[in-house]
Amino acid sequence: MNILAIDTSNQVLGVALLDNENIIGEFVTNLKKNHSVRLMPAVDSLMKEANIAPEQLDKIVVAKGPGSYTGVRIGLATAKTLAWALNVPVVGVSSLEVLSYQGRLSSSYICPFFDARRGMVFTGLYQWENGEMREQQEEKNILMEDWLKQLAAKQKEVLFLSPDIHMYREVILETMGDLTIIPEMPFHLAKPSHLALAGLHKEADSTHNLTPNYLRLAEAEANWLKMQKENNNG
Amino acid sequence: MKKDNYIVGIETSCDETAVAIVKNGREIISNVVASQIESHKRFGGVVPEIASRHHVEQITIVLEEAFEQAAIEWEAIDAITVTEGPGLVGALLIGVNSAKALAFAKQKPLIGVHHIAGHIYANRFEQEFQFPLLALVVSGGHTELVLMKEHGHFEVIGETRDDAAGEAYDKVARMLNLPYPGGPHIDRLASNGEENIKFPRAWLEEGSYDFSFSGLKSSVINTIHNAKQRGEQLKNEDIAASFQASVVEVLTEKTFKAAQQYHAKQVIVAGGVAANQGLRAALQEKFSDTDVSLLIPPLKLCTDNAAMIAAAGTIAYQQGKRSGWDLNANPALLLE
Ligand SMILES: [Zn+2]
Numbered sequence: 318m319n320i321l322a323i324d325t326s327n328q329v330l331g332v333a334l335l336d337n338e339n340i341i342g343e344f345v346t347n348l349k350k351n352h353s354v355r356l357m358p359a360v361d362s363l364m365k366e367a368n369i370a371p372e373q374l375d376k377i378v379v380a381k382g383p384g385s386y387t388g389v390r391i392g393l394a395t396a397k398t399l400a401w402a403l404n405v406p407v408v409g410v411s412s413l414e415v416l417s418y419q420g421r422l423s424s425s426y427i428c429p430f431f432d433a434r435r436g437m438v439f440t441g442l443y444q445w446e447n448g449e450m451r452e453q454q455e456e457k458n459i460l461m462e463d464w465l466k467q468l469a470a471k472q473k474e475v476l477f478l479s480p481d482i483h484m485y486r487e488v489i490l491e492t493m494g495d496l497t498i499i500p501e502m503p504f505h506l507a508k509p510s511h512l513a514l515a516g517l518h519k520e521a522d523s524t525h526n527l528t529p530n531y532l533r534l535a536e537a538e539a540n541w542l543k544m545q546k547e548n549n550n551g
Numbered sequence: 552m553k554k555d556n557y558i559v560g561i562e563t564s565c566d567e568t569a570v571a572i573v574k575n576g577r578e579i580i581s582n583v584v585a586s587q588i589e590s591h592k593r594f595g596g597v598v599p600e601i602a603s604r605h606h607v608e609q610i611t612i613v614l615e616e617a618f619e620q621a622a623i624e625w626e627a628i629d630a631i632t633v634t635e636g637p638g639l640v641g642a643l644l645i646g647v648n649s650a651k652a653l654a655f656a657k658q659k660p661l662i663g664v665h666h667i668a669g670h671i672y673a674n675r676f677e678q679e680f681q682f683p684l685l686a687l688v689v690s691g692g693h694t695e696l697v698l699m700k701e702h703g704h705f706e707v708i709g710e711t712r713d714d715a716a717g718e719a720y721d722k723v724a725r726m727l728n729l730p731y732p733g734g735p736h737i738d739r740l741a742s743n744g745e746e747n748i749k750f751p752r753a754w755l756e757e758g759s760y761d762f763s764f765s766g767l768k769s770s771v772i773n774t775i776h777n778a779k780q781r782g783e784q785l786k787n788e789d790i791a792a793s794f795q796a797s798v799v800e801v802l803t804e805k806t807f808k809a810a811q812q813y814h815a816k817q818v819i820v821a822g823g824v825a826a827n828q829g830l831r832a833a834l835q836e837k838f839s840d841t842d843v844s845l846l847i848p849p850l851k852l853c854t855d856n857a858a859m860i861a862a863a864g865t866i867a868y869q870q871g872k873r874s875g876w877d878l879n880a881n882p883a884l885l886l887e
């Protein structure tokens with residue numbers, strides 16, 4: 318089964334081609350460049366290199382966020398349309414879950430996160446259990462300070478994974494002390510082959526209904542809801 | 552025998568998710584538009600992030616509907632065309648990336664199309680073009696006079712230096728507490744009002760085909776303010792009629808002059824504001840005594856749709872234009 322995995326949800330651009338669990342090829346960059354320009358050329362060159370035609374694809378897996386709203390949508394628009402046109406299943410995987418796979422060999426809690434500005438992070442808590450990456454706490458958009466307090470209260474070791482680790486290293490160590498595990502930089506980037514692996518055994522999404530995992534309302538909508546509430550209370 | 556061309560068009564530059572299939576650039580096989588207008592109404596205008604969110608949710612649904620309606624085999628499709636710009640960048644990106652995926656999956660040529668070229672080519676569903684052709688493009692985002700000497704070649708001879716005509720309509724509508732989008736409401740009010748307030752006409756320097764509507768907009772705002780301070784009550788119908796008279800007169804006169812100077816055989820009106828009754832009537836009158844053929848499209852082809860993108864894309868396809876897999880959304884794309 319040929320699986321194409323696409324991740325444009327954060328700064329990393331990742332494309333992987335797998336035959337079941339076997340990696341055929343993988344393309345990863347960690348550059349501040351335009352995903353919209355570079356995604357399809359990357360897919361095209363990888364598939365040409367592997368001598369696989371589009372109609373030989375059996376499944377599309379896509380990182381559905383959280384992350385950059387625009388980046389997530391570039392990935393989803395591409396993956397959904399590929400799946401629809403080729404009439405193959407599509408699976409959306411949380412970008413946090415994909416990153417957690419970098420902690421696959423650890424038995425501790427895994428905390429993947431992405432910076433969401435103003436001290437906020439998109440994050441969740443995962444742990445490898447009985448052959449799968451299990452979500453231990455629901456993903457959320459939360460102040461890092463509050464989140465770390467919740468984690469510290471568990472009194473268990475936590476493996477932190479994030480491309481934005483440098484922004485929060487100090488506050489993590491301050492709050493978590495000896496319970497902190499932070500690996501070297503290459504472990505903080507999501508791998509598209511992990512995305513494919515995560516999507517391999519997941520049930521397919523409905524192509525039409527697959528939507529981004531924003532973890533946050535659009536600002537205009539949040540403001541509008543707030544105003545409605547105030548009007549109702551006043 | 553020359554084979555028929557079947558071209559797919561995709562349009563997501565603002566708040567409509569649209570897919571169409573067009574035969575030989577002149578015959579609509581299917582034309583599906585999912586409008587988000589209801590969703591943006593509560594914000595009083597199009598919110599780019601909300602528009603992008605809707606597009607990504609709608610795109611495959613609209614694709615499927617367009618292909619089901621067309622009942623066409625993939626072998627017959629010659630190319631995938633898509634609005635490359637101008638427009639809201641986040642919104643454009645959904646169409647562009649979806650088009651790339653579609654073209655890649657089916658290994659078909661991919662062609663980026665200019666949104667305004669689309670608006671102009673919407674007229675070709677009605678009548679074959681005659682060159683030289685002058686197009687007056689008026690919409691929420693554009694006010695332009697475009698000269699075409701042949702298919703696929705566009706020369707912008709005049710454009711707005713500040714607000715688009717449609718923008719001025721929306722702003723004045725807001726002043727009058729009319730719901731979004733304001734254009735149709737002003738048009739309706741104007742038909743019941745009297746032109747009894749003299750608002751300025753921005754002719755700009757002699758011989759210029761450029762437009763400016765910000766002065767008019769300020770004048771409307773000041774007039775309403777001053778009347779309020781004096782305790783006078785102006786009739787909304789009269790404000791609308793007087794405002795519209797200024798916009799329509801400038802658009803009509805400049806279009807007429809340009810048509811004469813460039814010996815246009817055909818004048819076409821394109822874009823959302825082409826639906827405006829006041830403008831349609833004024834142009835018809837102005838050109839009634841000339842041998843210039845005036846073409847105003849039916850209302851449903853004035854607003855954003857994908858059939859117009861496929862129509863413009865058909866010419867681009869026939870002229871051998873192709874885009875690469877690195878095609879990007881270009882919010883400031885120039886018409887050329
Ligand atoms: Zn338009």
